[in-house]
Amino acid sequence: MNELASMSDRRMKVSEVAEALGFSQDTIYNSAKELFPELFSRGKTAYLDEAQVTAVKMNLRKNSEVAMQPKTSLEKALLIKQAMQFQQEMVEELQAENAGLKAKIETDRPKVEFFDAVAGSGDCIDMREVAAVLNLPGWGRNKIFAFLRERGVLDGRNLPYREYQDRGYFRVIEQKWTTSEGETRVSLKTLACQRGVDFIRRLAAKEAA
Secondary structure (H helix, E strand, O other), rough: HHHHOOOOOEEEEEHHHHHHHHOOHHHHHHHHHHHHHEEEEOOOOOOOHHHHHHHHHHHHHHHHHHHOOOOOOHHHHHHHHHHHHHHHHHHHHHHHHHHHHHHHHHHHHHHHHHHHHHHHHOOEOOOHHHHHHHOOHHHHHHHHHHHHHHHHOOOOOOEEEEHHHHOOEEEEEEEEOOOOOOOEEEEEEEEEEEHHHHHHHHHHHHOOO
């Protein structure tokens, strides 16, 4: 009551109390008249001292708190019903959200399993391993090579064109082997990187569609 403390040495009119407490003049007038009817029985302007202003303030607070409390069994029952409805709505929203998450998990499961398999296969793998990862019916190593040649990804030697190497899909390595005559020969082998395996999967999916 900082505003009132500065006025503790004098009495205040209803309008001044209303301004200090932040209520309408009618509200202050009715509360003060309820507590101190003698101040309003003389037909003159009523003045309230600090103690009376404090009493008015306490009375207004008490009335506000009481007004917010349910007064009858019906009001209490309605409040309980509203709380139960709100709780039920929250439960239904959580159930719907949970169902949506479960559906998304099931939808994403094949994709997650595929990328888990690719991630566990090392940096780059050969076409035999690619076929095992993709696990497409009838798609073995030779089928994948033929498919990629038809799509212009590999050349006639089953080596990727530069464009697809630059994209990080494939890597070509040298393999040394020895003939029965003891001669050392070198051959080139195509490996598919993790991005390349996904690239092949997407191409195969378009083919199936």
